[in-house]
Structure formats: C-alpha cells, structure tokens
Amino acid sequence: MQAAGEVVLSDVHLYKTVDTDGVVITRFQFKVSAEDHTKFNDDLKYDQDGDIVVSRSDDNRDVITISHEMSTVLESVGLQVWRGALLMCDYVNANTERFAGKEVLELGCGTGLTSIFVAQFAKIVYATDHGEKILALCQENVDRNVSLISAHMHVVDLNWFERLPDDRVNPNILLACDCIYDNDMTDALFRTIHCFIQRAKTQAVSRKASRGHPFLVTYIPLEKRLNFTTEDMDVTCKEYDHFKICLKELIDNTDKHAKCVVKQVFLDEIPLCFDYDRSEQLELWIVESYVL
C-alpha cells in the first residue's frame, strides 16, 4: 500500500499531457450498446418539434466529458479516474436492461464518471463520496453531462465510517468501483454494503419479494495491485486478499431471511466500449442478495 502523502497516478491518464495546474478535462468516448439504448422513459428530453433529443455525436459513439486531476496524494485519489470505473461502464453498456428503471447508489464515486454513465438508464442515481472537494468535482461533472442524464441524480456525502443516509434512500443496485486499496477502508466499505443489504432485506421481506430475483445487487470492479515485499520475498496483494475475506464474511453472514451469492464476471464476457488499457489485474465481482 502507498504511504499517506505519496503521489499516485491512475494508469487511465498515463499518456495524457497537462497544460494547467493538474486539472484536466477528458472526453471519454464510448461505443453505444448495439442493443436498444433503453433509457428510463419518464425523463426523455424532447426538442421543439417533439423529437427525442439524443446527445450522441454520431451513430454509434457518444462522449462523457469529465474534469479530473492527473495525479494526487493517496487521500485524494477520487479526483482521478480509475480503470474500475471504466470497466463498470463497459458492463453497464453491455447490460443496460439490468439498470433500466433501477435505483442505483454508487459508493466512492470520485469524479462521477460511472454514476453519470448509469444515469442514462436508471431511474434514480445517488453519486456518493466523502469530502467537499470531491463532491464539488462530481457535481461539476454531472452538470457538464446533463444532456446525457435521464435519471433523477443526486450527489450526496456518504462516509463509510458513518451511519447510512435516511431510509428514503433505498437502492436496489450498489456500485463500488476501484475502492479496494486500504484494509481499514475496505472494512468500512463492507460494513456500509452490509447495512444497505440489511435495510433492503427488511423491505423485501415485508413486501414478500420474489425469491428468484435479488432484492439488491452490488457490483465491485477492482484492480489487483501487486507489490513485491521484502517481508514476504514475493509478489503479493494483501489488500486483495483482505477483500476476498470480506466477501466471504458477507456470504457467511446469511441469516434465516436472506442470503448473498457472489459471482465473478470474466473480462472476456464484457465487451470493451471505452478506450482504455484493460489489464489482467482488473476484475468484476457481483454480490446478489436474495430473500429465503
């Protein structure tokens, strides 16, 4: 793990040059899904002639414009864009029907790229992170991409070390992209995920939700960061190993009302729609929570 105060650089920005004081605006181009680009219909935008306004730059490419920093200290990594965010966008693009009409909450949203992307399809999106600067940047990016967004979108402070927001916030999808890099934070992140599962479970049980459909789905794309340590005399990824323990605890925490099922989606199952280098260290994990 990097020490506090040390500068870190996301590989997403490796080949970019910067003129200004570290803040840049990147146009992330993506290929629009070949399937029906189903957006949540209540909020479609129409022009004066009554035609639907589509912000697409040409037939099958579109752009999200994101303001971000190029390199930061570890405490401010959310001001950069990370590959987990792009992998999640790729997954959403290939599976739009899973997000259409849903209430999505992103934990540790950083610049907001993934939240903005999913807001093309979802009904409500909460882009959450902790700290004034990161939330201001995320809001700026939401405003920048408003023509792409169909969902009701809220940028909200949610610190994993504190209590959940009020129970009107009741997502059926959670996202946590590239948030596995410090074991204490991973513990706090998993406590937060567990609290959302408990909250959603209470509601699912009281409305007698179907056993065949998950009442909450949590997506965790991450990048395994390998290090050689003299302590182990080997290449290790202790943060990843800790993550796997947290995943197992989530499964073991099953009670008589609900269970969690964990799946890994392999990279070759997710078509590439954004332009970035997909390293073999990228992984996508899905936790589905069901009533019993």
Ligand SMILES: C[S@@+](CC[C@H](N)C(=O)[O-])C[C@H]1O[C@@H](n2cnc3c(N)ncnc32)[C@H](O)[C@@H]1O
């Ligand atoms: C590596 S960045 C990933 C940002 C974004 N999801 C992406 O993939 O580009 C990790 C994110 O977790 C957020 N984070 C770290 N600790 C947090 C906490 N205690 N509560 C909420 N967010 C936190 C950071 O602010 C940062 O935005």
